[in-house]
Amino acid sequence: MPVSSRIEASEAKLRFEFKKRIRESFSKYLPPEINWSVYFVDVQIPHVSYYSYGHEIAVLSESKVDRLSISHVYQALAGYLLELTNQGTVQGV
Numbered sequence: 001m002p003v004s005s006r007i008e009a010s011e012a013k014l015r016f017e018f019k020k021r022i023r024e025s026f027s028k029y030l031p032p033e034i035n036w037s038v039y040f041v042d043v044q045i046p047h048v049s050y051y052s053y054g055h056e057i058a059v060l061s062e063s064k065v066d067r068l069s070i071s072h073v074y075q076a077l078a079g080y081l082l083e084l085t086n087q088g089t090v091q092g093v
Contacts, residue, residue, distance in 0.1 A: 001084075002026035003077060005045040009068070031084060042076040 004022055027036050051058045058070040066072055
């Protein structure tokens with residue numbers, strides 16, 4: 001499953017262009033039952049410079065409820081993988 005990471009929210013134009021390039025390159029790797037547009041929004045891992053220095057682990061210190069948190073994104077990705085595993089679409093996760 002393709003996952004975009006280090007996405008900078010403040011660069012809307014670059015983010016839009018990147019999304020187009022990623023979709024063209026990687027959509028063939030997504031199972032057909034997953035809506036690409038929804039998936040891309042759900043699992044794009046934001047760039048948070050604070051965590052670049054390794055002092056804290058984002059998923060342990062952030063709220064999982066905040067839609068823009070790294071924790072929330074990892075939770076969403078785990079949900080997609082679990083759903084596909086339960087459907088038998090993904091083998092050996």
